[in-house]
Amino acid sequence: MAHAYTPGLKAIPCTVLRKKRMLPIPGKVLAESGKQIDALDVVAQTELPGKVYPVNVANRLGISPDEIRGYMVKRELDKVKKLETIAENKPFISWFKTKIESPVAGTVESVSELTGQVLLREPPKILPLKAYIKGRIAEVHPNFGVTIETEGTFIQGIFGIGGETNGEIAAAVESPDEELVAEDIKELHKGKIVIGGKHASLNTIKRAIEIGVHAIVVGGIHDRDLRQILGYDIGVAVTGTEQIGLTLVVTEGFGMIPMAEYTFRLLKSREGEKASVSGATQIRAGVMRPEIIVPGYPKNVTQCKKDEGRGWIEPGDPVRIIREPHFGVIGTVASLPPELTKIPSESRVRVLEVTLPGGEKLVIPRANIEVLEK
């Protein structure tokens, strides 16, 4: 077998990207096919039904459920204000009067003569859906959303937190193996996408939140710091909804790991340009990785190709080792022996030989490398 299937993270100077932007429930599409749109434009919107609040009127008035209608002040579909009376009893002495007030503003949805419950629904909320990337509307999906097409730089991280954001790219370090320290974050980074090197500590991230940085892109973070930022341990890597004040994209992994030089140089080449960044990560079948998208052609690039992802690996390919004892080391594939090989843990697995920049050769399980897709 001359090659092996090993998907990697993408770092492509210029590619054609298509993004599907869909509402969770049907709504109205506002954008038209073929139109140019900006990242912050709203392309579709819908109304999310309001929350429901049950009130057990029968219990609170001390009546049986089948008597409830005689005590209701409001009927089904009536509008109610917060703390407005929805039901009351009629005692002989007004001192004993009990009024049931609505806990929310909304509508009376139902009155049950069997359970004595009254269901109140809050007004619907408008949910706008932004374009997220600058580009052209390639397709309209009636009632649900659009597909946007753009050409530009596309870089995937390995893990992220926080949702979609936008801003200008600003490199805060000079090289990919430099640590991004708190002092590197300056006032001028407010609203920007800050590029770091091998690591960002808890203090650095806190400082960036204080300044109002929109996103940090960095090689590694410590899990302990992540726990401190979030206040809990991430159990399963399904992220994107965290609200910590910025979006964080980790390109290499947990620990102090220099950002791949190619990724760093690519990001640096787009410094000063507007980028769209998402920290959303889902690691399970149908994997989703965090991403940085910079629309437009980079300097010295005249043609953008559709990303077709080769899906296999061959001798000469650049790879990153993604497990101990050589975690983070980058080299090139020297050979792909087909037979099963016994590794130090005594498992018999398929391996490959990797040549390091110094000429040293390592034997690594094929499952423990990642191809650097350019």
Next chain:
Amino acid sequence: MKEKDLQVIIATDCGSTTTKAILIEKKGDTYRQTFRGEAPTTVEAPFEDVTKGVLNAITEVEELSGRKILDGEKIITPNSGNTGADIYVSTSSAGGGLQMMVAGAVKTMTGESAQRCALGAGAIVMDVLASNDGRADHEKIERIRQLRPDMILLSGGTDGGTVTHVVELGQFIKAADPKPRLGASYKLPVIYAGNKDAREKITEILGEGTALMKTDNLRPILERENLMPARHKIHDIFLEHVMQQAPGYPRLMNMVHAPIMPTPMAVGLMVEKFAKAKNYNVLAVDIGGATTDVFSVFSGVFNRTVSANLGMSYSISNVMAEAGLPNIMRWLSFDMDEQDLRNRLKNKMIRPTTVPQTVEDLQIEHAVAREALRLAFDQHKMLAVGLKGVQQERSISDAFEQTATGQSLIRMMDLNYIIGSGGILAHSPRRIQSAILMTDAYQPEGITMLAVDSIFMMPHLGVLAQISEKASLDVFYHDCLVKLGACIAPRGLAKEGQNIMEWEITEESGSASGGKQSGVLKFGELIHIPFKAKGKISAKPVKGFDMGHGNGIKIEGEIEGGVAGIILDGRGRPFEPPKMHSKRIADLNKWSKSVEMYPV
């Protein structure tokens, strides 16, 4: 086709990442698994058609076996010479499996019965809603809105019992207006299996907005569960609604010769068949990357639980979060920096397909596996209980030994067999590693046989059992089950070094060595005896220790070895590694060395 005419069977299991195909052929009077193939599952984009992965996996079987099974995208039936197969069966857990929400009036009664019902049908239970679950009513409605299950099972009230609570739950479901996970424009299937007196009201409330189906009450009286009608309904809906929405499944359903089963349901069926055939109490576990399934049959009662976020790759970090780092570190026989361990586990979470290259890394995964197995088993024990809320008649003698209802059915001393499956147990470099992981996590008592499922074949065999029980059991005994050997563990605690049991093991006559081995087990000792045959054991525990017949009472019986040999576990029950750091490291190294668990 009649069962006796079956000669060649092809079976697949469509997992979330891999589709596995096996070929079963009748050799003489016995069915044997002969070839296997696998291919990535193709439920997700860009393929979005599960049959592509199925055809790829079967093609690999064709290449290896030399048998032509496919004619384009069709299975050639029946078999003739070196072409075709007589039947094709399949299970599926792709696309997240079957995801359900269940509801019952009282959490520990009908709520728990509904949960057992859904789990037994192979579902992942996303939430259990009950009138007394401690949440405010608006929180319950909000929760139903957030989840997008494949279906809801609504129970509540014994027949003739509460109507109000069930109707209230129905109203909450209606108000939440939940949408199904697949196929946004379809109505969500709701199965009503509660108080028959509330059926009319439930139809009024949910008849229009949901795809409502009614079946017999799953708890008609407090003293009895009747889970099968609702379980069958779940399976029908799984096939008619859920599968129809999943990419490529309508085509797969046309290919198979028996209904597709959710993978865990098929595994459960196989465990039940085995337990019944041998009259054993059985515990089986499937520890995967994302979830851990636990199955048990005790005194004929089957139970299944799934711990949706305990696994060895996607969920490895959640094992750390739930068990706590100290509980993982207590299994490590070397010093390790806490930050390093945290980062390593998170790196496995974000790159879940990597494998341990060093012995140290392997030991870390084994430490996590013990905790994942333990936690999933704890969750299983909480659900595998007798019915709660049952009235008990007590005699005067009972007054001195009163037990509450809802006692756990899992009694380790009565357990005959533990079957492990999933990568970490089935593919460990040394078989003894699997045996020790299960021993440490489950702490079996008395004599317990340990085994692993060689290549995770139980799903295929479970679904095949619908058509031919003989074929599925033949393959199960000959090719699926890899016997590791028995674990012998007296229950009790003593001082380290104290003699706790005299033992003697004799190989059955006619075996190669035919020998007799004997000795004295000391407290704190782990003895490993290479032993592959069948034989007899006699064990006399000292006072304070029990091997199943009572305190200090001698036992005699049959014993079986296996590829890992017999383990005599003198570490006591309940067992916990020593708290003191240096003692713990020394003991773990001593035990590891005595069973030759890792290369030196």
